[in-house]
Amino acid sequence: MWRDGDFRRLWVGQTVSQLGEHACLVVLPMIAVMTLRADAGELGALRAVGQAPFLLLSLFVGAWVDRWRARTVMMLADLGRALTLGGAVVMGLLGELGLPALLVVAFTVGALSVFFDVAYQASLVQLLPRDQLVRGNSALEGSRSAAQIGGPALGGALVSLLSAPVALACGTLFFAQSFLSVRRIRHVPLAHSRGLIARRAESPSRVWRQVHEGIRFVVRNTSLRTIALASAAVQFSFAAMMTVYLPFLPRELHLSGTAVGLTLAAAGPGALLGSLLAARLPGRFGHGAVLVWAAALGDGVLLCVPALPASSALTFPALLAVNFVFGIFGQLVNVTVMAVRQAVTPERLQGRTAATITCAGMGMSPLGSLLGGYVAQASGLRTALLMTAAGMMLSPVLLAASPLGRLGRVLPGPHLTERDRPAPPDRR
DSSP states (O other), X not given: OOOHHHHHHHHHHHHHHHHHHHHHHHHHHHIIIIISOOOHHHHHHHHHHHHHHHHHTHHHHHHHHTTSOHHHHHHHHHHHHHHHHHHHHHHHHTTOOOHHHHHHHHHHHHHHHHHHHHHHHHHHTTTSOGGGHHHHHHHHHHHHHHHHHHHHHHHHHHHHHSOHHHHHHHHHHHHHHHHHHHHTOOOOOHHHHHHHHHHHTSOTTHHHHHHHHHHHHHHXXXXXXXXXXXXXXXXXXXXXXXXXXXXXXXXXXXXOHHHHHHHHHTHHHHHHHHHHHHTTHXXXXXXXXXXXXXXXXXXXXXXXXXXXXXXXXXXXXXXXXXXXXXXXXXXXXXXXXXXXXXXXXXXGGHHHHHHHHHHHHGGGHHHHHHHHHHHHHHHOHHHHHHHHHHHTTHHHHHHHTSGXXXXXXXXXXXXXXXXXXXXXXXXX
């Protein structure tokens, strides 16, 4: 088990990494919309390219993470993202940062983010006992909430007030700081280290079998299968909605870049509150009830956005309120789902299970982004926003209709495969 100092280093590294990631999620599209004058179709393509690695790489990343130290994976991912954004800064200063370059940057940063996210999720189980997973995830998700507060606001303000190279340079610094923090982590559980030696000695041809084992485990487990389906539904609709939402704010509601950043950042304080509530509510009302009601309220509030009028004094405060509520309940779902997933998964399958669910969920994002751009061009931004926001309501329906929605106050134990079951005692 890692020492407390190592957990703090992981927490710091994850926090600044998430800050850089959330800033980039706003900076790259805002550069495309406000500097390069990209239309909804081009913005959809940019977002799809940045999200494509979740579909293309997640399964293989999960098998790879289960074979290597999580610290090494996170360090390399941070270093790669810092170098990629540093190259984009140089191109911006030279006046060469066009849409093709943004596509390359978005794909590379997205690919490396897959490695980092899967690795840090898998590492938590090596640190905490299962009865503390909700609190551990609450702490890490709380740091992600802090990143959601500062990242979008900072990114939108930098693009609007300064320049694209300055905005990208901030992301470079965040990833470099995360690299230095994660690098200071020293202790890895002994059993895990021995497992690494054995897995590294395996033939690379076994990667396909390991990927298949992770997929089969998720498909056969009712809770994990429901999580994967609900995640796919919400990520597909959310990606489509955000592709419409980003141009909708400046073009239909006439918000500045800074106001757009602040609007998106409003989800951060809500998510911070949601992280705190997630450490208490599932134990009081049951994990299933929290999942269903939080998903319904968080996704449902987004249906209010298409009804907002342009250039009204109430529009900006209403957007802040909507995003704040979405942040609260969205974070409740995120923390609870992650705790359930980690609790029912054996340690040796943590990376592959996280990657399989990430592939099922985030893998649908590029398709959703492309659809959002198409629908916006065909029917207009306001109508498209209503249609895509309505699609997010499929997720709470799936949760409510499954046994996952009836989970009680205590998390279930791991669903063991034959390989994970202890051998019977030798009674000779």
